[in-house]
Amino acid sequence: xxxxxxxxxxxxxxxxxxxxxxxxxxxxxxxxxxxxxxxxxxxxxxxxxxxxxxxxxxxxxxxxxxxxxxxxxxxxxxxxxxxxxxxxxxxxxxxxxxxxxxxxxxxxxxxxxxxxxxxxxxxxxxxxxxxxxxxxxxxxxxxxxxxxxxxxxxxxxxxxxxxxxxxxxxxxxxxxxxxxxxxxxxxxxxxxxxxx
Amino acid sequence: xxxxxxxxxxxxxxxxxxxxxxxxxxxxxxxxxxxxxxxxxxxxxxxxxxxxxxxxxxxxxxxxxxxxxxxxxxxxxxxxxxxxxxxxxxxxxxxxxxxxxxxxxxxxxxxxxxxxxxxxxxxxxxxxxxxxxxxxxxxxxxxxxxxxxxxxxxxxxxxxxxxxxxxxxxxxxxxxxxxxxxxxxxxxxxxxxxxx
Numbered sequence: 001x002x003x004x005x006x007x008x009x010x011x012x013x014x015x016x017x018x019x020x021x022x023x024x025x026x027x028x029x030x031x032x033x034x035x036x037x038x039x040x041x042x043x044x045x046x047x048x049x050x051x052x053x054x055x056x057x058x059x060x061x062x063x064x065x066x067x068x069x070x071x072x073x074x075x076x077x078x079x080x081x082x083x084x085x086x087x088x089x090x091x092x093x094x095x096x097x098x099x100x101x102x103x104x105x106x107x108x109x110x111x112x113x114x115x116x117x118x119x120x121x122x123x124x125x126x127x128x129x130x131x132x133x134x135x136x137x138x139x140x141x142x143x144x145x146x147x148x149x150x151x152x153x154x155x156x157x158x159x160x161x162x163x164x165x166x167x168x169x170x171x172x173x174x175x176x177x178x179x180x181x182x183x184x185x186x187x188x189x190x191x192x193x194x195x196x
Numbered sequence: 197x198x199x200x201x202x203x204x205x206x207x208x209x210x211x212x213x214x215x216x217x218x219x220x221x222x223x224x225x226x227x228x229x230x231x232x233x234x235x236x237x238x239x240x241x242x243x244x245x246x247x248x249x250x251x252x253x254x255x256x257x258x259x260x261x262x263x264x265x266x267x268x269x270x271x272x273x274x275x276x277x278x279x280x281x282x283x284x285x286x287x288x289x290x291x292x293x294x295x296x297x298x299x300x301x302x303x304x305x306x307x308x309x310x311x312x313x314x315x316x317x318x319x320x321x322x323x324x325x326x327x328x329x330x331x332x333x334x335x336x337x338x339x340x341x342x343x344x345x346x347x348x349x350x351x352x353x354x355x356x357x358x359x360x361x362x363x364x365x366x367x368x369x370x371x372x373x374x375x376x377x378x379x380x381x382x383x384x385x386x387x388x389x390x391x392x
Binding site for chain 1 (some may be wrong): 216220225229231233234235238242246249264279280282306320328329336359360362364367368373392
């Protein structure tokens with residue numbers, strides 16, 4: 001599952017949290033500078049994500065296919081360099097876009113009653129958690145084993161179930177802590193961590 | 197512009213970054229615990245935001261109207277208390293939902309060429325920034341002055357233009373720094389800042 005869709009897809013869209021424009025406008029308007037803090041980043045990141053999904057739905061309605069990349073934020077510093085992003089701008093989400101060569105099936109989803117809570121959060125007990133993930137355990141494991149390179153990696157490791165594939169092979173503590181630190185440090189570099 | 201839509205609307209939806217379920221499943225599956233860091237929060241926050249916009253578009257297609265509230269994340273700690281959110285869960289976006297009593301006009305938008313960049317970021321010069329915000333300067337100012345309570349607040353202050361309304365009255369440095377700190381501290385409380 002190499003992400004060669006990034007180089008193969010005709011279009012690659014990156015949606016950025018962007019306060020550069022507005023900070024310049026504030027300066028021109030002799031207004032107090034602001035929007036250089038974490039709250040501002042989150043507001044801009046949420047807005048960029050909402051726009052990305054509007055564009056995604058519009059594209060799909062026209063018969064296009066797309067694939068969100070979890071790597072956009074995780075590699076925001078490297079992507080920021082490639083896109084020549086100035087201070088005030090952070091890449092948040094992105095996807096490749098094109099007419100799909102195949103019509104793939106909808107991926108396994110958790111059942112709705114594991115996702116929706118009414119009035120207050122319904123904390124789930126062990127049996128419920130097991131039931132929610134039962135289908136995914138089977139389908140997800142089968143899906144991973146259908147990719148020869150993932151199958152090999154799983155067989156050569158000591159992982160025994162899907163949850164262990166996730167946190168022993170795919171999303172390790174080390175990689176996630178590294179990503180966390182590099183995103184936070186990029187936020188500082190791009191001027192979103194001024195809290196004095 | 198009091199947010200009485202919150203109490204008046206028949207439905208209020210809150211979309212949360214939620215790793216509680218998955219952390220429990222990892223534990224049950226004897227998998228290394230993870231997803232207790234900033235990267236994990238961001239992934240969950242982005243996913244929650246994407247879902248919120250899917251639901252929003254579906255609702256609008258059925259004739260419903262909705263209003264996103266910027267206050268959901270800003271007040272995540274208080275909302276978390278009301279919704280009885282356990283560790284691993286953070287409210288990110290939310291909106292009220294109902295059949296609208298009026299058909300309001302589309303709000304002023306920045307022109308597209310101020311928002312879309314090709315290949316690399318096109319840093320905008322002063323004249324371009326002025327041109328991008330020209331329409332909003334006039335329309336936005338007129339809109340604020342059409343609300344009696346905002347008009348009064350503007351007239352009693354020393355603000356001279358729309359940019360100053362934003363950062364002197366609406367989104368002050370103090371309020372945004374406070375929100376930033378309280379969101380970051382809630383992320384820590386909910387178990388999303390373990391980077392050792």
